[in-house]
Amino acid sequence: MNYLKVSEFINSTDEMPFLLGAFFGRYQFSNDNKFIYTLSTYKASKKLSADENDKFYLASKDEYLKRLNLQSELPWHKNENKNIKNAEFIFILENDLNLTPSKFYSKLYIKILSSDFISNKAEMEAKKKFTRAFFELRGSIDTSRPLLAKDYFYNNVSELKRISLFFDNIGISINVLNINFRDLQEQFISGENKRNTQLRVNLYWYLSQLGLINPYKARIVKKIYNIDYNDSNNGVYTFECQIPEFSNNSFADRVNFYASRILNQDLTQRDIDNLRKELNFDDNVNQDFKRDMNIINVVRFQTKDECAACKNIYDIKDRSFALRKHPQRWYTEIHHFVSVGKEKQLDVIENLTKLCPTCHRALGKGKTNPDYQKELISNIIDANPNNFEFACLIFESNNKEEIIQKVYENLK
Ligand SMILES: [Zn+2]
Known part of the structure; x- marks a missing residue:
């Protein structure tokens, strides 16, 4: 089979936000280094009855593949390679540049940072495609708390930090993603939990802002959280649910999140109050999918x-x-x-x-x-x-x- 060459992928002037998000979320190399792939997988949930699973789980696969391809614009494949584990669907690149994993990551990151959709405020749909691919392809619906969780893999500090792109450049508020960056970094440096950890996104926020492309996951949400969905014409299931309100501490959380990355120290309440004044920050900031803090100002004042x-x-x-x-x-x-x-x-x-x-x-x-x-x-x-x-x-x-x-x- 002919696969897209990694040289074409990296040098293409097409924006490809979905594929970039998919590889940014997870990339793997074949043992012989000839191929680089990203993957999507999902398992039957025990929270659905055996009957429901018989009816929906297997039947969801073809529909999901169709929607995956609609988002991605280039075709994904069913995984038939036994050496590739835990992958239902894969997208494969031919490694014609003989890249190492770190070189591939570096080229991918530069391509993402220099893509128009990242810097252009108007490119909301592309930003959403990128974010969906990052979170949903390997994410699962938590059936006990309203969260979408996914494994977060990283090989080095740069990869560990990649999640900040969603806050600094895509404009997602850190309140929707419960992550303590400093803890993560300390775990990384100490060598414990180096390979993977879980990212957890607020499910109500996710559903209201992004929707789902996987019919089976939409079904789980409907059954467990009793939220109905519509099938929109771009292949996304949209949910009628309220964007959650976050607590007033969220400003402090956000500032601490940024500050921990530049200063690596705790802020006093007074620092935070000053910063709130400096940034002219309104507590009732909406939790919408848009940039909510100017990082240049954070650096300037912090x-x-x-x-x-x-x-x-x-x-x-x-x-x-x-x-x-x-x-x-x-x-x-x-x-x-x-x-x-x-x-x-x-x-x-x-x-x-x-x-x-x-x-x-x-x-x-x-x-x-x-x-x-x-x-x-x-x-x-x-x-x-x-x-x-x-x-x-x-x-x-x-x-x-x-x-x-x-x-x-x-x-x-
Ligand atoms: Zn100077």
């Missing part, structure tokens, strides 16, 4: 007013000025450490850094001599391990000199 490029040489007071509204604070600018392309800003926390206005200017393409620019880049790397880690992923290298060179060449 990190110390110092310049990552020159803090070891100058005091910020000598490089900037106090803000009139906040006399304790110094004016700084947020810089994207890695620039890719002309318009694509890689807006993820890991790629942002705080600079004084002078260093920020100095890092414009051709603004000053190359050696000085490289020195500034090197200083940022030393100050912000997150930036270095992110650049390593983007440029597929762990070598500091090489990363400095690449970041320099990509200055805008």
